[in-house]
Structure formats: C-alpha cells, structure tokens
Amino acid sequence: MSPTRVDVLIAGTGFGGSISAYRLAELYKAAGVDPRNIVVLERGRRHKHTDFKQSMHVENLSEIYELIQGQGAQVVVARGVGGGSALYLAASIRAPHETFERRDHKPDDGPDRRIWPHQISRRSLNRWYRRAERGLRVNRPSWKQVSKSGGLWAANLAELGHTCDRVPLAINPKRCQNVKWCHTGCIFGAKNTVFTNYLASAERLGVRVMPNIQVESVRPSSARPYRYIVDASTMDNEGPNPSRQSNGSVQFECKVLILACGAMGTPPILMRSQNSLPGLSSHVGRHLGVNGDHIAAIEYDPKRVERVLGLKNYKDFHKGKPITTMTYDFWVGRRSHRYDGTRFNLQEIFLSSLTNFLYDDGRAPFGDPSWWGLQKKDAIAHWANRIELLAMVEDTHDGTFYATPPTGGGAQRANAGPLAVGLFNYTLSEQSIRVREAANAAMKKIASHKRLGKFMKLTETPGAYASHPLGGCRMAESVDLGVTDHSGAVFGHEGLYCIDSSIIPTSLGVNPSLTISAVSERCASILVHRGKELGLPALPEQYKARRPREIVGERRKP
Amino acid sequence: MDPREEHARLLDDLSRRGFLQRAGTLGLGGIVLAAVPAAERLIAATNAEALVPLVSDSALQAFADTMIPGRKTSRTDLGNAVQAGAIAGVDKRPGAVEADALALYRHPLIGFNALEPAFLADLNARSLQQGGTFVSLSFAKRVEVCKGALAFSNPDRLVWEAAAAVPFTAFCAAALIPEQTAKKASGYRVMGLPGAAPHGYRRFSYRKKLSKERTRRGWLK
Numbered sequence: 001m002s003p004t005r006v007d008v009l010i011a012g013t014g015f016g017g018s019i020s021a022y023r024l025a026e027l028y029k030a031a032g033v034d035p036r037n038i039v040v041l042e043r044g045r046r047h048k049h050t051d052f053k054q055s056m057h058v059e060n061l062s063e064i065y066e067l068i069q070g071q072g073a074q075v076v077v078a079r080g081v082g083g084g085s086a087l088y089l090a091a092s093i094r095a096p097h098e099t100f101e102r103r104d105h106k107p108d109d110g111p112d113r114r115i116w117p118h119q120i121s122r123r124s125l126n127r128w129y130r131r132a133e134r135g136l137r138v139n140r141p142s143w144k145q146v147s148k149s150g151g152l153w154a155a156n157l158a159e160l161g162h163t164c165d166r167v168p169l170a171i172n173p174k175r176c177q178n179v180k181w182c183h184t185g186c187i188f189g190a191k192n193t194v195f196t197n198y199l200a201s202a203e204r205l206g207v208r209v210m211p212n213i214q215v216e217s218v219r220p221s222s223a224r225p226y227r228y229i230v231d232a233s234t235m236d237n238e239g240p241n242p243s244r245q246s247n248g249s250v251q252f253e254c255k256v257l258i259l260a261c262g263a264m265g266t267p268p269i270l271m272r273s274q275n276s277l278p279g280l281s282s283h284v285g286r287h288l289g290v291n292g293d294h295i296a297a298i299e300y301d302p303k304r305v306e307r308v309l310g311l312k313n314y315k316d317f318h319k320g321k322p323i324t325t326m327t328y329d330f331w332v333g334r335r336s337h338r339y340d341g342t343r344f345n346l347q348e349i350f351l352s353s354l355t356n357f358l359y360d361d362g363r364a365p366f367g368d369p370s371w372w373g374l375q376k377k378d379a380i381a382h383w384a385n386r387i388e389l390l391a392m393v394e395d396t397h398d399g400t401f402y403a404t405p406p407t408g409g410g411a412q413r414a415n416a417g418p419l420a421v422g423l424f425n426y427t428l429s430e431q432s433i434r435v436r437e438a439a440n441a442a443m444k445k446i447a448s449h450k451r452l453g454k455f456m457k458l459t460e461t462p463g464a465y466a467s468h469p470l471g472g473c474r475m476a477e478s479v480d481l482g483v484t485d486h487s488g489a490v491f492g493h494e495g496l497y498c499i500d501s502s503i504i505p506t507s508l509g510v511n512p513s514l515t516i517s518a519v520s521e522r523c524a525s526i527l528v529h530r531g532k533e534l535g536l537p538a539l540p541e542q543y544k545a546r547r548p549r550e551i552v553g554e555r556r557k558p
Numbered sequence: 559m560d561p562r563e564e565h566a567r568l569l570d571d572l573s574r575r576g577f578l579q580r581a582g583t584l585g586l587g588g589i590v591l592a593a594v595p596a597a598e599r600l601i602a603a604t605n606a607e608a609l610v611p612l613v614s615d616s617a618l619q620a621f622a623d624t625m626i627p628g629r630k631t632s633r634t635d636l637g638n639a640v641q642a643g644a645i646a647g648v649d650k651r652p653g654a655v656e657a658d659a660l661a662l663y664r665h666p667l668i669g670f671n672a673l674e675p676a677f678l679a680d681l682n683a684r685s686l687q688q689g690g691t692f693v694s695l696s697f698a699k700r701v702e703v704c705k706g707a708l709a710f711s712n713p714d715r716l717v718w719e720a721a722a723a724v725p726f727t728a729f730c731a732a733a734l735i736p737e738q739t740a741k742k743a744s745g746y747r748v749m750g751l752p753g754a755a756p757h758g759y760r761r762f763s764y765r766k767k768l769s770k771e772r773t774r775r776g777w778l779k
Contacts, residue, residue, distance in 0.1 A: 054754040055738045056731035058667050096778035122779070140776045143767045154769035164769035168776040177758025187756070311764060318751055319762035328772050353751055357726040369708070372625045372722055373701060377649055377748075380626070380730065384750030417667040510777070558757045 003229055003251035007037035007536055010258040011215040011230070011269070014083025015513060016500035016520040017260030018194035018202065019135070022548050023524035024536070025205040030544075031537030035206035039252070040199070043214035043261075044079035045237040047086065049555040052185030056354060062244075062418045064185060068264055068411050069419065073290065073399060073426035073464040077264050079244075081211050084262065084501075084513065085193040089182050089349065090170040091323040092138040093510040094129050094518075096331060097122040099394075102506050104340035106396045106429050109287070110481055115505050117477050117486035125518050128525075132517035134547045136170040137192045145173060147180075147320020148313075149387040152300065153348035154325045155309045160449050162329045167347065170513075171321060177558055178320045180350045189555030201548035212237045213250060215261065215269055216407045218496070219276035221253050225535035227495040228257045233408065244416045246408050255535040256527070258488075258497045259473075260520075263288060264422065266502040267401060267472030268410030270483070270490075279492040281483045287474050288399030288424055290466035292344065292507035294391040294436045295351065296443050297359045299382055300453035308450050317387060322350040323511070330442055331509060341431045344393040344439045345509050346446075351388055356380055358465065359456040371459045379456075386456070391439035392509050395432035397471045398464075399424050426464055468512050473498045474505035488523035495534050499523045614678050616641035618663050619655045620693045621681060622725035624700045628653015628744075635735060635744050636661060646697035652744035654725030658735075662728040670724060677721050680707065680714065 008024055010017045021040050028035040053060050064087060068075045078087045100121045103114055132138075146154070146166060154164035171182075175190035182191055189196065203209055212235045221229045230253070233246035259266040267285045274280050302314040326347040334343050359379070360371045370376065403423045405411060411420035428436075444455040458465075476482020479491035484503050490496040501516050508515050525545065532538040623645045630647040632640050636658050645655050663670045684707055685692040688699045695703070707718045727733045732743035732753065739753040740746040746753050772778075 054756065055736075056733060057736065057738065058662070058665060058727075058733045061733075062667055094777040144763055144765045146764070146768075147762055148764055151764040151766075151768045158769040162769070163772040165771045165773055165776050177755070178760075178762045179755040179758055181755070188758070311768075316759075316762060319759040325769075328778050331778065332772065352731070353746070353749060354727060354731040356730040356749075357723065369701070369705060372704070372708070372726075374627055374648060377626055377628075377651070377653065381651065381748050381750075415667075415669065417669065419669075556756065 001249075001251055003253040005226060005253045006039045007254065008039070008256045008258065009228075009230055009252050009254035010038070010040040010260055012083060012260035012262065012265065012500060013040055013042040013081045013194065013199055013209065014260060014262055014500060015085055015194060015517045017083070017258065018085075018199035019132075019517060019520040020258050020260065020499050020524045020527070021202040021207050022198040022205075023521070023528055023545060025202045025207045026545060027528045027531055027539065027543060028537055029205055030540045030542055033537045035202075036208055038202075038207045040202070040207060040209045041213040041215055041232060042081045042209065042211045043235055044081060044211065046081040046211045047185060048553060049185070049187055049189040052187050054179065054181040054187065055184060056352060060184065062416060065418045066420055067418050068422040070399065070422040071425040072428075073424070073466055075264060075290070075422065075469045076467040077262060077469065081209065082193045082195045082199065086185050086195070087183060088513055089322045089511070090191050091347070091511040092133065092136060092168050092170045092514040093326075095122065095508040095510050095515045098331070098335060098340075098343065099506060099509050100125070101337070102340045102394065103337050104394070104396070104431065106398070113477075117475055119486040120475075120519070125522065128518040128521040129514065131521045131545065132514055133168075135197055136514070136517060137172065137197065137550065138168050138170050138514070139173065140166055140168045141173065141321065141324055142166075145321070146324040147178070147317075148315075149317040149320065149350065150324030150348045152305065152309070152311060153387060153389070155311055156446055156449070156452060157327050157329075159309060159452075160446060162327055162446070164325050164327045167323050167326050169321060169323070175552075175555070176321065180318055180320060180322050182322050183352050187556045188558070189552045196552050197548045197550055200551035200553070204549065204551065214246070214408070215259070216272065217269060217276070218257060218273040223253065225255050226253045227255055229253050230257060242416060256495045256497070258499050260498070260500040262500050263469035263472045263502045264410050266498050266500055268405035270473060271401060271404045272407065274404075277493055279479070281479045281491055283474065283476070283482050285401035285472055287397040287471045287505065288401070288426065289395070289397035289470040289504075289507055290399075290426075290464045291468035291470055291512050292391075292393035292395040292435070292509070293464070293466050293468055294393055294439055294458070295349075295355070295358065295388060295465065296391065296440065296458060297386050297388045297456040298443070298447040298453040299379070299386045299456060301451065302385060304450065304452050308452055315384065317384060323347060330439070341394045341396070342435055342438065343509065344391050344435060344442075346439070346443060347390045347392065347511075349388050349390040353383070355388065356383060358459055360459040389443055391436070391443065392507065392511070393435040393439050394509065395435055395507050396429045397474075397506065398429050398432055399426040399471070401472070428464065470501050470504040470507065470512060473502040475503040476505065487526040497523065497527065614674065615660060616644045616693045617678055617681060617691070619644035619660050620646075620700065621704070621721060622654040622659035622728075624697070624704050625722050625725045626654035626729050627697070628656050631656050634658045634661070635742065641693075643693050646700065648697045651748050654729045657725075657729040657732070657743065657745040659725040659728040661734055663724050665734065668724065670720070673717055673720055677717050680717065
C-alpha cells in the first residue's frame, strides 16, 4: 500500500485541529498554493445541524458520544466532525492570571516550578484569546438573556453579598431557541461549533476533511521532504447499523503532522508510536486531568425563593441556555502562590436529565438509602425545582495511561455502543480532594442560606466524572518535564505537533474550550511563521490572519 | 491490586468467558463493563448459571421498582407487559418499570446480559436470606436486600451499581422513547421535564439584573 502524500496531515476536527487547518489554509492561499494539500482526518462521521436530535435515546447517544470508563474516572468525549465543539455548552471564558502562574503539583511531579512554559501567561495569551473570541463569535448575554436557573443562582449569591457574572457564550443569540439541548447538538445551528466557522472556512478555502478515518500510529519517513508516515483505520460509521469499528486501513505521508485528537486520543497515538519515535518524552500519557470538574445541585424551596429573593414564577428551569451565570468570589483576592490549589469558581449549568443519578440529596433518615428508593423518587419528582452547579477547582492532574492503548482508538470497545474502557487510572490526590471539599462547603453554605434550598452533593461513588479531559501530552519547558514545547511542537521530532487539549498542563478554573482555542491559535501562528523551514509555503508579506467566515448550513427554523 | 494486573485480569476475564461476544454491545456508562470482573467473582462463588431464576424478567422488574418505585400498572410506556407482582405499588406515580427498565436491560447497546447471571444469582441468594425469592418479598424486605448489596462493604457492589444504573437511565433519560416528550415518557412527566422542544421557548428569563457583577467583561484578569 503506497501512502497518500500530503503536506500537512491533521488528526482530529475539534478546536485545535480546525483552528490549525484554517490558519494553514490562509497561509497556502496567501502564498498562491492549493490548500488541498492540507488534509484533516476525523474518526467519526459528519453531522449536519439537522442530523442532531433533542433526545437521550440510547441509539442517539451512541451516535454522538463516547463514554470512557477508566479506573477511577468516567470521561465523556464526542465523536463526529467538529469534535467537542459539536456538543459543548459554549461557555467561553478567559482563564484567570493565576492559572498560568500555578506552581502546585503532585508530590512526585518534578521540582518546584511554574507549571506552564514561561512563554505562556494570561498577558501573552490575551491577543490569542481575542482572536479566538472573534472566530467563535463569543458574546456576553444580557440579563434579559440569562435563564431563570442562572438568575436564581445570581440572586441566591447576591442575598449573601456575593457577586455573580454573566458568562460569555459562543452562541448566536438570534438563532438560539433557548431549549437547553446543546448537549446533544444544536438543531438550530445557534451554537458556534467549529463547523460553522473555523473548519467550514478551511474547507471553503480548499482544505480536505475526511471523516471516518482514525489515526492509529506514527513513524518516521525517510523520503524527504516528507517526515512522517501515519497508519490509520477506516471506520464503519455510516448506514443504519454501523459497527463503529475499523473495517480497513489507510496510510498517509506528510511533511507536518498535527495531532489534535484531544486528551483521550492524542496520548494513545504517541504511546503506540514510542518505539518508532525515539526520544519521546517519558511524560506521554501522564498527567491526565479533568479540569477540576466537580458537580453538585441545589433543590430550592419555591416559597422561600419568592419570600426571601422576591422571585415569582418559580419554574421553567429547563428553558434558556445551559450556562449563563458564574461567581468568581472564591477565586479573587487569593493571588499569591500560597493559595495555589485552593481556588475554585462556581457556575450554574444544565448537564442533562440523566445526571439525576449522580446526586445524593441526603433527605433520607440516617441509614436508609438516599440515592435510590422512595426517598430518591421524591427527589426526582422535585427535579423541576433544581439547578445544577459546576465547580471548577484547582486540582492536580491525577490520571495516567497505565498501558499502551490498543489500536481502534484509545480504549477497549466491545461494540457499537457509546461505552469504552480506557486504560488509565485516576486517583484523586489529597489536594484534589481537599479543594473539592472546600467547593462543597461553599455551595452548601450558599444553598442553605435562609433555608432557600437543599444542597445535593455528588453520590459517594468513588471517582471523577469529566467532560473536560486535559493533558497527557502536556507542554513544558523541557523534555524531562513534558511532551511538547510552548508551541505544541513535540520535543525532538521536527514537524510533529500536538495542538489540542492534551497539551494543557493544569486545570483552568473555567470551561476550557476558549483557552484550548487561544493556545491553538498561538501554536498555529507559530507554525505558519516557520512553515518554510518545514517545507510548507513561505509566509508572504500580504499574509494576514482573518476572522473565519460564519457558514451555518442547513438548520431547523422554528 | 496493581492497575496493570487489574487490567490484565479484566482482559483475561473478558476473553475467557466470552463476555464480549455475549454482551453484543455495551452502552450504559462504563459501569456495566467495569462490573464484569466483580460478576466473575460472583459466578465463581455461587455457580450462578445454575441458579439463574427462570423468572428473570420479574426479578429485574422488581429490582427496578425498588430503585425507582412506581404505581401498579400492567403496561409500560412502550406497551410492554409488566410481570405479575413485580411492582410493589408503594408510590402513586409512575416508576422505572413503567419507564421500560426491563427493555433497557435487554437492549443490545446496553449489554447487561454480560452481568445478568451473576446479578440474578446474587439477588436470589440474598433474597432467600430474607425469606423468599425477590419478587415474593415485601417492599421493605426488598429494600433490605438492596441495602446490603449496595453497601460500600460489598466487594461486588459494582455489579449492583450497574444494575441500578439501568432503571435510572430508563426513567430519567427516557432512553428508549423515540419521541422524547413528557406525553410519551412517564419519567419526564414525574420530573416535570417537557422533553424535546423543536419550536423553542420564548419566556425563559426573569429579565432583570439579579446580582452585582465583579467584572466588566465576564472574566477575571
């Protein structure tokens, strides 16, 4: 089998892959070269907005999600063109200054140091944040656009003297129909996924996107100017009964390879390639994180809400946008390093109706079951009085792939269902537990103020639930501390890049998509500027990074 | 146990017992597949296949009714039969049985059949200690059986957690209802969740400022 030769091969169509594709396509266009030599691979299939369903039917979930069970953590990832951007809740917040200055880490993780490379700080990232916000069309909802659930959270906080901000969102307010079904894909085309901006614009410029191809491993090529041969599988994802398993193989040869498969996808590819890529950092597959995600809920008493907060018409928490308000009060004022690992932010969020299973409301008499049985049934029947909260805490990255993941993805799959078993373990460090307990205490205090509501903590089943996996190929100052440098370039392997969530070295304190996008914009820009060294077109004088066009496509119009 | 050993054992178990082939598809949280080693322990301890009750449908429905109790009914949301005596009838609202928990246990994308022999054998053994088969027990005694099995002290708790996850998914996610609306899904009705909203909502906000804000743009510096 002779490999298909391309200039740039990008594995993954999420934020990192799509941003890289678009910026490189701009370079090619400006240089007068056909961007068809840039190819983006995606293991999942392509969905139009009208293919998505407002449904938690098990067959629909199998189509768009993968739920990876590791030892000690359950991680949700997307499958399909657009990656996580197809299913995210679109909260787009800049990570605070303190995140990038953190020095805390697990006890066995090297010397005392700043965890992020010195080139990256909030100040240095600001211009890339601006660029990503423009690309993703981030806007801040007015108070009239804040959902009732978010408004109640804000009012509850205000009653205690706290502040609460509106959350910037990558959602078009005119197209949004306020139904809180972002988590299964937006049928209205209102959510600004990468296939409405970066990836769509890259394709319009000529980049080729090839769905249903999964990258398995990488090895060096000796045929200069090509550097890497990539072995990939074709995936059976289409038709009425897809197996979602490999049904063939393909090869590509490229000058530049960008791995952008996310924290659950990129590390396994490099782990499988370790024998072919000598000198790869020993940190590959280590320092997996969950962005400090920690969820809980509050069941409010409607009468107390009306009496204490003056909010009438207490209902309709299923309406609106899934995230609208957030408090930073448990973060600000803690600037010095002695606070590293203690801060958190609290955000109102709608995850789905299924998360009922995760909360233990503690209303049962001592010794009786409270997460199942009659007491739990009562709690479920009060679901409409409930809001969910996401604490994003400063934890450590506690996960490690303990074995080289098999081909066919980074996890063991038995079938076409959404479940896979990931070969990683996740044991919360003392710091990770402590900061979560502090978040629990804060949320409980807020919820129970003047008996407004009842705090519902996460059921005491061990483990972390994560939809924001990070790390596994973290960026660092040197190869003995991480896998890539500040630009996503893999140490010791010219032309090999990781540009995705896998290079983020710490939890962020905010939803990660905007920071992943900003870091990706920065990495892509550095790559564009050194393209000539790598055999890509030289940067012409007239090159200018522009905002990607908005290309919404077919959508449902109510 | 060292994670590598645990993983090696998991793969060995999966291969040796042919669980993957039998499971067809596995879809319900990692919890089902993660419970397979524990199911293996139970099988080894109890010769489970020989003990699997012939009335597994009613036992699974009775267990689902213990997790999310409901009213007595003869038909589920999808029109499937409810086994005699499965629902204890301790709650006036629809429960997990009415929300088609049994059909979800049997759905190929869930793969619960990999765990079913072990689960039913353990359920049966624990029920006999309370005086009869699980279906024949009073609701209070069914609860006692499940309390013991779902206690953190039970090393095989994972199998029971997997079994418990199914009725919750059927009820709270309406995982088998094609048109996911409260009209069709009894779980949604109990929760007060309308479900799919293809026409969108107009009134969704209090439409007023409800808190002092810390930042001008919505993020910290």
